[in-house]
Amino acid sequence: MVLSLDSLMIVTDLDGSLLDHHDYNWDAASEWLTRLKQHQVPLVICSSKTAAEIIPLQKRLGITGAPFIAENGARVVLSGAHTAPTEPSDAYRALCQTLKALQSHFRFNGFHEFSDAEVARFTGLTLAEASQSRLREASEVVLWRDDEHRLAAFRSALAKHNLALTQGGRFWHVMPAGSGKGMALEQIQQHVAQQEGKARITLGLGDGPNDIPMLERADYAVVIKGFSKTPVNLQRSDTQNVYHTAHVGPHGWREGLDYFLAPTE
Numbered sequence: 001m002v003l004s005l006d007s008l009m010i011v012t013d014l015d016g017s018l019l020d021h022h023d024y025n026w027d028a029a030s031e032w033l034t035r036l037k038q039h040q041v042p043l044v045i046c047s048s049k050t051a052a053e054i055i056p057l058q059k060r061l062g063i064t065g066a067p068f069i070a071e072n073g074a075r076v077v078l079s080g081a082h083t084a085p086t087e088p089s090d091a092y093r094a095l096c097q098t099l100k101a102l103q104s105h106f107r108f109n110g111f112h113e114f115s116d117a118e119v120a121r122f123t124g125l126t127l128a129e130a131s132q133s134r135l136r137e138a139s140e141v142v143l144w145r146d147d148e149h150r151l152a153a154f155r156s157a158l159a160k161h162n163l164a165l166t167q168g169g170r171f172w173h174v175m176p177a178g179s180g181k182g183m184a185l186e187q188i189q190q191h192v193a194q195q196e197g198k199a200r201i202t203l204g205l206g207d208g209p210n211d212i213p214m215l216e217r218a219d220y221a222v223v224i225k226g227f228s229k230t231p232v233n234l235q236r237s238d239t240q241n242v243y244h245t246a247h248v249g250p251h252g253w254r255e256g257l258d259y260f261l262a263p264t265e
């Protein structure tokens, strides 16, 4: 299948997709990034990372000003110049208060309870990156320390506060109910269609269970081979529009674009 680069939009997960799971490099994808830029194909980052983490990364990728989805869909940023937040939002502080009350019933810890150094230690991020990952606006990252079977009860307790639980690559994410990567993508698709007067064909790439709603929503989906124990099984019947890669990380990312788009010259 060969999709045209005209009126295309790429939506991508970061960790384990565009970025290597271990060292966060994207070398294997760089030829494609250059080509997408030449053809003015919007590259929409769709990640569990915060806006404070994504904005500097967009700069390094050369896509400053593109719309993006942060915090697993809890935060949607439409196009335009953005300034990275310098402190956690009030909504996030309120969310942490709710979680604090739930800690009398469940054993878990949120990112807000740790220092930058602690977060750096258990994520492998640098100190500066850990600090950016803690500048949260709409969701909390949770380290579950209770039994696995208690997760269902935790979900129910969260639902009473209009909150939902999503599994990320490494941690759990507590976010407002009704938000997620799929709904966030829909919002961006509508925004772009409105701005340009017509909808773009979307090609989504992701490797984890939290990418499923985004991969279901995209016109074409690349399921990148991942490290997660939970398989990424899509429910869509148009299997010809879904491609599973043999490679992991940015190599799989390139493989997916090679499959759906005309190969680079």
Ligand SMILES: [Mg+2]
Binding pocket: 013, 014, 015, 016, 017, 169, 206, 207, 208
């Ligand atoms: Mg991932």
